[in-house]
Amino acid sequence: MSSSVLTVPFNDLHLQYTNLKGELDAVIGDVIASSSFIRGPYVDQFEHDFAVAIGTTECVSCANGTDAIYIAMTSLGVKPGDEVIVPAMSWISTSETVSQTGARPVFCEIDPITYTIDPEHLAKLVTSRTVGIIPVHLYGQPADMDPIMQTADQHGLWVIEDCAQAHLAKYKGKQIGTFGVAATFSFYPGKNLGAMGDAGGIVTSDSALASKMAMFARHGGLTKGDHQIEGINSRMDGLQAAILTVKLKCLQDWTTSRENIAARYDAALQDMTGFSTPLVAEGRQSVWHLYVIRTPNRAELAQHLKSNGIGMAINYPRALPMLPCYADWGHVPADFPVANELAEQCLSIPIFPEMTLEQQDRVVTVLAEWSCR
Numbered sequence: 382m383s384s385s386v387l388t389v390p391f392n393d394l395h396l397q398y399t400n401l402k403g404e405l406d407a408v409i410g411d412v413i414a415s416s417s418f419i420r421g422p423y424v425d426q427f428e429h430d431f432a433v434a435i436g437t438t439e440c441v442s443c444a445n446g447t448d449a450i451y452i453a454m455t456s457l458g459v460k461p462g463d464e465v466i467v468p469a470m471s472w473i474s475t476s477e478t479v480s481q482t483g484a485r486p487v488f489c490e491i492d493p494i495t496y497t498i499d500p501e502h503l504a505k506l507v508t509s510r511t512v513g514i515i516p517v518h519l520y521g522q523p524a525d526m527d528p529i530m531q532t533a534d535q536h537g538l539w540v541i542e543d544c545a546q547a548h549l550a551k552y553k554g555k556q557i558g559t560f561g562v563a564a565t566f567s568f569y570p571g572k573n574l575g576a577m578g579d580a581g582g583i584v585t586s587d588s589a590l591a592s593k594m595a596m597f598a599r600h601g602g603l604t605k606g607d608h609q610i611e612g613i614n615s616r617m618d619g620l621q622a623a624i625l626t627v628k629l630k631c632l633q634d635w636t637t638s639r640e641n642i643a644a645r646y647d648a649a650l651q652d653m654t655g656f657s658t659p660l661v662a663e664g665r666q667s668v669w670h671l672y673v674i675r676t677p678n679r680a681e682l683a684q685h686l687k688s689n690g691i692g693m694a695i696n697y698p699r700a701l702p703m704l705p706c707y708a709d710w711g712h713v714p715a716d717f718p719v720a721n722e723l724a725e726q727c728l729s730i731p732i733f734p735e736m737t738l739e740q741q742d743r744v745v746t747v748l749a750e751w752s753c754r
């Protein structure tokens with residue numbers, strides 16, 4: 382490859398840092414100077430600001446987005462013998478946390494257009510053991526919350542929204558994270574709002590639930606030495622909170638930038654042959670955590686992108702029920718045809734707020750070359 386050809390990374394966290402270097406370096410220095418490492422004013426500030434950004438009254442921060450789901454379920458009383466319905470396509474956190482509580486994850490097929498949990502299949506999976514549903518707003522697009530909430534209300538189930546990929550996304554004009562009893566977020570560095578390490582949070586407008594979750598995440602006590610219950614140690618540290626508070630102010634602009642890039646991709650790519658572009662359902666506003674195209678010739682396209690210096694990723698190569706860790710359940714691909722076909726065909730191309738027009742055009746050119754091959 383000639384050095385004059387533009388390469389495009391999948392994401393550019395270094396550029397995100399350099400754009401905010403002055404402010405980030407200053408707050409990192411402040412946290413260290415004040416030794417506000419665990420809890421303290423920076424964590425309080427972020428919890429406040431994030432709840433406001435989502436439109437809830439409470440935010441309970443924790444160590445990562447996986448713990449967030451586990452903490453929320455434990456605080457809702459999920460126990461062995463219970464069943465929790467999760468989509469067949471997600472990152473494993475959505476299902477492994479159910480098993481962690483002792484309950485059983487029950488996998489639900491996804492919708493072929495939005496790739497989020499299929500409400501019709503969902504309604505058929507409810508049994509007398511079902512206690513809750515965890516819809517995932519996958520790749521940044523909201524799940525179909527109206528019928529999901531309807532099924533939940535009809536059977537007295539809780540809903541925890543897994544918002545790890547969808548900060549600020551909207552469903553029918555309403556922010557995701559405000560539909561269920563609680564909603565969980567990840568601030569893993571590559572997420573739409575990312576820390577410089579692991580971090581997570583749970584939002585809710587139920588203050589009793591918020592205290593329960595905070596207590597569980599902090600060794601079962603909100604006051605030192607006063608352990609009301611046994612909990613776990615899952616805290617966001619002061620450095621991550623300070624970093625996230627700075628970055629949160631940029632989140633709306635970053636989201637707009639992702640939307641613009643997705644719109645440019647849509648226009649440039651939708652008539653190309655050999656792959657299809659992602660669709661967003663009516664009434665849903667995606668925040669484009671990922672731009673996922675589909676092709677039956679994925680290995681070939683991946684190789685073409687790689688040899689032309691274009692970053693890519695597979696999110697995710699296997700539907701959850703087909704992972705080796707769930708082999709004992711005996712699922713076969715025909716049980717979840719939509720999720721399995723997506724797992725075989727999906728390919729994520731670069732999308733990040735700092736992406737230049739030149740980088741976007743380069744991705745389009747390389748895809749056009751493959752399309753016309």
Ligand SMILES: *Cc1c(COP(=O)(O)O)cnc(C)c1O
Binds near residue numbers: 566580
């Ligand atoms: C990233 C992610 C999580 C977990 O977040 P971590 O902070 O990495 O633990 C959970 N669910 C989904 C859908 C994710 O993408």
